Amino acid sequence: MADIILGIESSCDDTSAAVLRDGYLLSNVIASQDVHKAYGGVVPELASRAHQQNIVPVVSEALSRAGVKPADLTAIAFTRGPGLLGSLLVGTSFAKALSLSLDVPMVMVNHLQGHILANFIREEGVEPDEPQFPYLCLLVSGGNSQIVRVDSPLEYTILGQTIDDAVGEAFDKCSKMMGLGYPGGPVIDRLAKEGDPERFTFAKPQIPGLDYSFSGVKTSLLYFVRDEMAKDPDFMEKNKADICASFQKTLIDILMSKLIRAAKQTGIRQVTIGGGVSANSGLRDRLVAEGQKRHWKTFLPPRKFTTDNAAMIAVAGWFHYKAGERAPLDVAPVSRLSEF
Numbered sequence: 353m354a355d356i357i358l359g360i361e362s363s364c365d366d367t368s369a370a371v372l373r374d375g376y377l378l379s380n381v382i383a384s385q386d387v388h389k390a391y392g393g394v395v396p397e398l399a400s401r402a403h404q405q406n407i408v409p410v411v412s413e414a415l416s417r418a419g420v421k422p423a424d425l426t427a428i429a430f431t432r433g434p435g436l437l438g439s440l441l442v443g444t445s446f447a448k449a450l451s452l453s454l455d456v457p458m459v460m461v462n463h464l465q466g467h468i469l470a471n472f473i474r475e476e477g478v479e480p481d482e483p484q485f486p487y488l489c490l491l492v493s494g495g496n497s498q499i500v501r502v503d504s505p506l507e508y509t510i511l512g513q514t515i516d517d518a519v520g521e522a523f524d525k526c527s528k529m530m531g532l533g534y535p536g537g538p539v540i541d542r543l544a545k546e547g548d549p550e551r552f553t554f555a556k557p558q559i560p561g562l563d564y565s566f567s568g569v570k571t572s573l574l575y576f577v578r579d580e581m582a583k584d585p586d587f588m589e590k591n592k593a594d595i596c597a598s599f600q601k602t603l604i605d606i607l608m609s610k611l612i613r614a615a616k617q618t619g620i621r622q623v624t625i626g627g628g629v630s631a632n633s634g635l636r637d638r639l640v641a642e643g644q645k646r647h648w649k650t651f652l653p654p655r656k657f658t659t660d661n662a663a664m665i666a667v668a669g670w671f672h673y674k675a676g677e678r679a680p681l682d683v684a685p686v687s688r689l690s691e692f
């Protein structure tokens with residue numbers, strides 16, 4: 353009998369549900385929350401409330417698009433964390449209620465594992481392009497920046513991570529500072545395409561090992577813009593594209609230098625990226641270029657699976673389900689990775 357997994361994702365500001373049959377995606381529905389745009393960042397209480405409004409219609413839509421009835425489900429996979437607690441509580445509680453009413457087991461998923469396994473989402477009519485184990489994943493999102501060694505779908509080692517801001521946070525905060533809006537990554541990505549990445553230079557951190565730091569580059573941009581604007585109030589407007597291109601290049605240089613070091617240290621040549629920032633055109637191009645130069649095999653998840661989605665939660669949940677894991681009914685969400 354086929355394994356039909358319902359995935360539920362509610363860790364931040366996207367409510368998503370997906371249905372997977374034996375690893376193949378049947379549907380993936382995402383309700384994004386525009387309410388946060390006016391605040392320049394995610395407002396946790398508004399996010400929880402929007403999840404509460406969205407969760408039932410989103411799950412119904414995912415089942416209906418997949419042509420699957422609730423009684424057909426084999427298991428329910430949900431994001432346990434990390435993320436915003438109030439947001440996670442909505443998905444977790446919904447999964448429990450559905451599990452009890454249908455008498456179907458639940459499996460809990462680490463949100464980051466979902467991003468790491470995004471390349472394993474199979475779609476009918478699309479040739480699978482999946483990394484072989486072990487591989488390295490550069491996991492870059494609004495909450496995390498890590499280099500992860502993946503030895504199997506359920507075995508991970510974090511080789512390096514940020515000691516302060518995540519790279520997505522650097523994109524978002526700097527975009528806000530430049531008056532470009534939220535989320536900042538897509539706007540900076542778009543403007544960077546029209547600018548000169550060599551025009552300005554920003555401070556790069558000197559952090560030992562494979563760890564990252566992004567707070568210094570953020571401050572470097574802040575002081576640079578402040579000083580230039582004191583001389584010419586139109587500086588930002590006139591140089592927006594060059595600032596974005598140069599800032600983005602600095603972030604990519606920082607990310608790639610440690611990834612290259614990790615590949616050298618481990619000897620692993622299968623390399624993937626994941627998380628919201630992996631949608632960045634500059635980063636995707638650079639990964640491919642470095643891969644060609646260094647004889648890596650590189651894997652880019654389709655853009656639609658880079659930001660938060662339940663398809664990746666369903667895939668990760670399916671691996672856990674096949675390994676015999678089940679979540680107890682008293683499971684509670686966790687906001688931090690260290691609590692996993």
Ligand code: KG4
Nearest residue numbers: 493494495520535537628629631632659660
């Ligand atoms: O993975 P994600 O959807 O949410 C979590 O943080 O879990 O990532 C969101 C982050 C935001 O910081 C957003 O600015 C960034 O991903 N992002 C991008 C791009 N698209 C989204 N950053 C750079 N370039 C992009 N094209």
